[in-house]
Amino acid sequence: MNSMLERLSKEFRVTDITERHPGLTTLTADKDVAETLLRELRDREGYTHLNFMTAIDYIERGVFTLVYMLHNYATKSTLSVHVNIDRVNAEMTSIHTLWAQAWTYQRELRELWGINFPGSPRVEEDFCLEGWEEIPPMRREFDTVEYCERTFTSREGRGTVNPREHMAEIIFPNRGGDK
Amino acid sequence: MSLKDLISPFFVWQRAFEKPYTVGLKPIVERPGAPAYRGFHINMSDDCVGCGSCFTICQNHAIDMVKVDGLEAHGGDSGLRPRFDYGRCCWCGLCVDICTAGSLRMTNEYAWFTTNPDDFRFVAGMENKSWDGRTGGYHRHPDYHLFPPKRIEMEMLAPEESVASFTEVAKGYTEEQAKLEADRCVECGICVATCPAHMDVPDYIHSIRDGDYEKGLQLMYRTNPFPATCGRICTRRCESVCPVGIQGEPVAIRWLKRFIVDQVAEADYARILPNVEADTGKRIAIVGAGPGGLSAAYYLRLKGHAVEVFESQAQAGGMLRYGVPSYRLPDPALDKDIEHIRSLGVEIHFNHSIGRDTAFSDLLDNYDAVFVSTGLNVPSQMRIQGEDHPRVMDGLKLLDDVANGKDPQIGTSVAVIGGGNVAMDAARVSRRLGAEVTVLYRRRIEDMPADTEEIHEAQAEGCIFVTQAIPVEALNAAQSDQVTLKWGEAEMLQDPKGGRPRPVLQEERMHLDTFDTVVSAIGQGSNLDYIPTEISDQLQIKWGKFIPGDYQQMVLNKLFVGGDVANATADAISAIEDGHHAARGIHRFLDTGQRG
Numbered sequence: 115m116n117s118m119l120e121r122l123s124k125e126f127r128v129t130d131i132t133e134r135h136p137g138l139t140t141l142t143a144d145k146d147v148a149e150t151l152l153r154e155l156r157d158r159e160g161y162t163h164l165n166f167m168t169a170i171d172y173i174e175r176g177v178f179t180l181v182y183m184l185h186n187y188a189t190k191s192t193l194s195v196h197v198n199i200d201r202v203n204a205e206m207t208s209i210h211t212l213w214a215q216a217w218t219y220q221r222e223l224r225e226l227w228g229i230n231f232p233g234s235p236r237v238e239e240d241f242c243l244e245g246w247e248e249i250p251p252m253r254r255e256f257d258t259v260e261y262c263e264r265t266f267t268s269r270e271g272r273g274t275v276n277p278r279e280h281m282a283e284i285i286f287p288n289r290g291g292d293k
Numbered sequence: 294m295s296l297k298d299l300i301s302p303f304f305v306w307q308r309a310f311e312k313p314y315t316v317g318l319k320p321i322v323e324r325p326g327a328p329a330y331r332g333f334h335i336n337m338s339d340d341c342v343g344c345g346s347c348f349t350i351c352q353n354h355a356i357d358m359v360k361v362d363g364l365e366a367h368g369g370d371s372g373l374r375p376r377f378d379y380g381r382c383c384w385c386g387l388c389v390d391i392c393t394a395g396s397l398r399m400t401n402e403y404a405w406f407t408t409n410p411d412d413f414r415f416v417a418g419m420e421n422k423s424w425d426g427r428t429g430g431y432h433r434h435p436d437y438h439l440f441p442p443k444r445i446e447m448e449m450l451a452p453e454e455s456v457a458s459f460t461e462v463a464k465g466y467t468e469e470q471a472k473l474e475a476d477r478c479v480e481c482g483i484c485v486a487t488c489p490a491h492m493d494v495p496d497y498i499h500s501i502r503d504g505d506y507e508k509g510l511q512l513m514y515r516t517n518p519f520p521a522t523c524g525r526i527c528t529r530r531c532e533s534v535c536p537v538g539i540q541g542e543p544v545a546i547r548w549l550k551r552f553i554v555d556q557v558a559e560a561d562y563a564r565i566l567p568n569v570e571a572d573t574g575k576r577i578a579i580v581g582a583g584p585g586g587l588s589a590a591y592y593l594r595l596k597g598h599a600v601e602v603f604e605s606q607a608q609a610g611g612m613l614r615y616g617v618p619s620y621r622l623p624d625p626a627l628d629k630d631i632e633h634i635r636s637l638g639v640e641i642h643f644n645h646s647i648g649r650d651t652a653f654s655d656l657l658d659n660y661d662a663v664f665v666s667t668g669l670n671v672p673s674q675m676r677i678q679g680e681d682h683p684r685v686m687d688g689l690k691l692l693d694d695v696a697n698g699k700d701p702q703i704g705t706s707v708a709v710i711g712g713g714n715v716a717m718d719a720a721r722v723s724r725r726l727g728a729e730v731t732v733l734y735r736r737r738i739e740d741m742p743a744d745t746e747e748i749h750e751a752q753a754e755g756c757i758f759v760t761q762a763i764p765v766e767a768l769n770a771a772q773s774d775q776v777t778l779k780w781g782e783a784e785m786l787q788d789p790k791g792g793r794p795r796p797v798l799q800e801e802r803m804h805l806d807t808f809d810t811v812v813s814a815i816g817q818g819s820n821l822d823y824i825p826t827e828i829s830d831q832l833q834i835k836w837g838k839f840i841p842g843d844y845q846q847m848v849l850n851k852l853f854v855g856g857d858v859a860n861a862t863a864d865a866i867s868a869i870e871d872g873h874h875a876a877r878g879i880h881r882f883l884d885t886g887q888r889g
Contacts, residue, residue: 258352262381269380271411274357277345277371278482278495284366289874290491291515 115139115191118159126151130196140194148197149207152182156212160186161193164212167219169227173254176201178229182209199229208234226252326401331384331431333402334377336418338364340396343371344481344536347388347397355381356388361419368487369534379405379413390433393479393536400430442541445474447548452753456724459619462750463525463548468504471552475501477537478544484531489862490516490870494531498549507565509553514566517869518591518634519584519613521626524551526617528744528864554629562633569637570597575883578603578660580647580823583611584865585666585856587631588872589879590639593664596880600639601660605646609635611668612857613865615693618718620725621747648823657828657851662879665839666856666872669817669863675710679767680813684776688719688814695722703728704809708778709756710734710764711814712741717748719812720756728809730755733762735783735796761785763798770807777807819858844878845871846888853879 122128122141128151130142143151155161161184170179175198182195199206208231210217220231225241228250240246249256282290326332338361348356358373366372375388375397389398397417402424407413415422448464449455455462466474480495488494493512500509513520527547535543557565575598579586582604590600608614609631613622635641647653656663672687674680686701688711694701707723709716712734720730732751734741737760741748752758766779781803783796819837821829832847833840839847839859846853855871857863881887 259354262352262354266381268354269378269411269414271414272357272378273359274348275360275373277343277358277373278485280360280373281366281371281483281486282491284372285368285486286491288877289870290485291493291512 115189122151122154126154134194137190138192138194140196142196142198145197145199145206148180148182148195149209149212152184152195152209152212155184155193155195160188163187164209164216165192167216167223169223169229169252171201171227171252171254172198173201178204178227180206180223180229204229206231208232208237210234226250228253323404326403326429328401328429329431330401330403330429331386331399333400333405333422333424334388334417335398335400335425335427335430336375336416337394337396338374338418340394341374341418342369342394342396342483342534342536342539343373344393344479344483345371345373345375346391346393346479346481346536347375349479349481350387350391352385352387353381353383355379355383359416361416366486369483371483374416374419376414376416379415380410386431389431390437391439391479392433393481394539395433398430398432400424400427402427402430438541440477440479440537440541442537444477444542444545445470447545449750452750452755455620455750456721456754459725461525461623462620463551465555466548466552468552468556471501471549472504474545475499475549479537481536483536484534484546487534488531489864489867490873492516492531492550494546497553498544498546501549501553506553506556507561510557510562510565511567513550513553516873517866518588519630519865519869520550521554521629522584522613522622523547523866523869524554525626526613526622527866528862530866554626559629559632563636566633567595569594572599573597573883575599575661576601576659577662577664577879578656579664579666580653580656581611581666581668581856582606582609582641583666583668583856583868584613585668585868585872586611586664587634587639588869589664589666589853589855589876590872591634591637592873592876593879594634594637594639596876598661598880598883602639602641603645603647603651603656604641604643607643609641609643612670615696616689616715616718618692618695618722618725620721621718646823653824654828657849660851661883662851662853664845664853664855664872664875664879665858666854666868667819667821667823667858668868669819669857671818671820672813673816673818675764675813675815677764677766679769679776682767682769682776682811684770684774684809685767685811685813688715688812689817691719691812692722695726701726703812704774705729706808707731707810707812708733708806708808709812709814711816712736712738712743713814713816714743714747715817716812716814717743717751719814720751721747721754723810723812724751724754724756729757731757731759731806731808733759733764733778733780735761735763736794737761737785740793761796762804763796764811765798765803767811768805775807775809776811777805778811779803779805817857821858843888844881845875846878846882850882850888 126147128141128143133139163185165183168181177198180197184193217235220234221237221241223229345358348358355378357376359376361374364372450462475498478498482495484494497509497512529547531546532543537544577598577600579602582602594600610627691701705728707728707730709720709732720732723730761783762780763783764780768777770777781798785794786797839854841854845855853875855875856868860867
């Protein structure tokens, strides 16, 4: 394992190699070497299974982190490959040629995060949000509360009290800053 | 279509006659949820403070904060509790993750049958549910926080450096530090009720997140014209109720306030802050240019009244100037606050003592209203033999001398008697003047009324603390420029009624120690001699303190009072609020003739 990670860090410039717990290691790879690295892991290192793909929106840093979770059945170890891509015009090489099921994840990533995977089969079709007209909902700038308020009605009998205003009314009426 | 496709559905029918794998026995055995399952909510209502963070973070609007029978709003608790609407909950657990009090969690119960859909809207922890008392289910991992539990450390001068000068000890946050600290605030506003001045704390902290410090300054001046001062020396009761402090350290509200003021140049104040309204033709006299008097002056002047302040000292600021040493509150910070108030046209008569230079009754006769905020400036007596020994000095005089640039001639060994902020200040000032300092206090460290931070800093700067020590007598020492203090050890006697323990002198355990100076700092009282008896007889005064009515008004309609001489808390922020509230009362009184 360690010799493999050493080799990867040399040959593929992978960084941030962290053992999260026994059997799960995470590492970060550059976007341009990611596909080659994944192929190497599948064909030479025994990580034959793609558990899943997902993405994390680091809006503060202006990136999406794509997560490729791979499993090696022989060593029972899991490797989580992280790849940072620009949030603007987010696009990534499709890996459906490596694992056929990846096209489903990529279709989901396109719908929920707005990340494109050119060449991935049926990537532009609706996945689970039929008729969605908003920005992709897993993007952090998507205001879920605002969308909920606009789209759904509340049951009768709902109603909330603002703690600060309630305390002002009970504890210090006529005090504090002018209204 | 192939033949196989056509006939394959019929092969399925052969299964119909096989024994099924699933067992159809009833009742179905209930299976418990997984150990960390996100099921129905439990809220420990006694621990919850009703901050509403769960309401704010819920992305589905599944939570309302509601009033609950039997719970009242009080300092540190809004009295509201979260009510869940399971028609909208998506079981994400964010409410559990953000819960400041750690009172909210989810059980691994997931089955609930009822025919009434409204039942699924309930106040967790206030209604009996079958899953109450369950221990399984989703808890926030103790190491996982949506806001860091530790505050951003304020950089301080090292004790060996701080003790060598009167340089300000706290260095102030950098912009990066302030933004990180501001990010710890959940903006619930629980602190606003506890702040004596009810400052808009969450709003000005938000202005730091936005980097809009001019807005922050405007927000602070709504309730407090002394933000540079309070950003340094406030007793910060807000922090004691900050919900973030329940499971971590409270947000450093005081340092954030200071940060905002430090970002805005005094020259920009006039452009940013509100200006004086049209002249009303009314004149108001204010006695005492401390935080109470100047706060009243500020808010009255804004309303367009002419304000004259009478100050017996040569400079404004009262106890802030003469009682708080410059390593905690440098003069430029205090001046920044005061100069803005003066720039609005508040006139201050310095070295002008009411009762000596102008009669108190003249104020009542010649002005439309009078606000009195003369503070507590008479040191309390220790009531021991030899108290008038020339080497016994009171703490206020020591601080006053140092503030005025005079050498108080304390020598190299000093005993400070007392455990309040004045005692800590006297001790730390004495260290800076080069003396070895022993602090004697009649109770324990945890009983000291001084700010814990000041106690720690005094200890770090090398003050020696002797607790449960009661002074008995000041005697002549072998050398005429020294004094011998006779003091006895005390035992703490529990109060059978549950009050705070009382120190009892142990006659057989007496000590004699010789010092160059003994500094007495056991408290202060007021001096109301400037009010003639025919007036004071009409007023409600108890233990030398005014008892004001609503809006700080006394029975004489024209007379309003505030600050240490009229409240029990005796700190700057309470005086500022008294001044603000009195200003509101005076304005109302002058406008409508109404009493409070």
